[in-house]
Amino acid sequence: MNISGGAKDSQDFELNLASIIDCFTVLIAFMLASTAFISIGILDAGVAAAGATAADNSAPPPINISLELGKDKGISLKVTGKTTSNQSIVAKDGAWNMTEMTDKLQALHQQWPTVNAITLTADNSIEYKDVVLTMENVRKTIPVVLLGGF
């Protein structure tokens, strides 16, 4: 007695791979065309212009910290308020000395932990990529960076 019932009832079949590959080719072509291979992120910046609304905390900060990027890749760090200082960070090997800047900001942040914003300005000729680089480094210590100078 034949249980399988012959060729008609056989459950063995061959998958038609050629048509599946056709579908895959179209899908892959579509995805290759629509996929973005660079990932774009967002860097937050506020405005430090006159008349702009202050941050959420109503109490004024004990000190105001401002950074200014100079033409010669030097950074000027100014502190006003309960304490006043003006420090210059000179370029290191012809590049911005971000390590020293971060160290100085960390020292200030340890002394004044409630300060959570900094104003960043730059010389007119400074390129946007340098501003972004500075913002990226400042945000490691102080989360809010406000762009100023206008």
Add this chain to the structure above:
Amino acid sequence: MKKALFKSKRPNEEMALQITSMADIFTILLVFLLKSYTTSAMTINPSAGVQLPNAQIGEANIDALKIEVSDSGVQIEGKSIATLTHFEFDKQDLQPNGSSLSLNGALEKERKRQVLIAQSNTDVKVDSKIIVVADQHVPYQTLKTVLASAALQGYTDFKLAVVRGE
């Protein structure tokens, strides 16, 4: 024997393609592409020639008014607003307060449009966010002009578009 050797080297005209392994490759490719396919709300397509700066920051999905600054001009939502010459605004376009006349006009129009939408639809709020898509070589002078124009129209929450680093 020599004859037989030549005979065996002749290519087989009936070559069968290994479709099973090809399907395997295509499946892996498809899975990889599906993994890297992003369906985020944020759609930023910088114009050709615009090189965004790099930064090591986290992912963020924000949708707001986009302003693009390139070597030759400023665009708002893909519409050309001001012409730049080597990243610099035309002197006649600059205002004493540091903003740009043409940018002020375009941003004011966008602001009015947002306010009108917000008035007719309570779910929509007037947004102070603006996404700045600027070339990495833009001087701070030009950036200041763009930011000053935006700030004058109430766009004070700047979101700088950057290429996310490793």
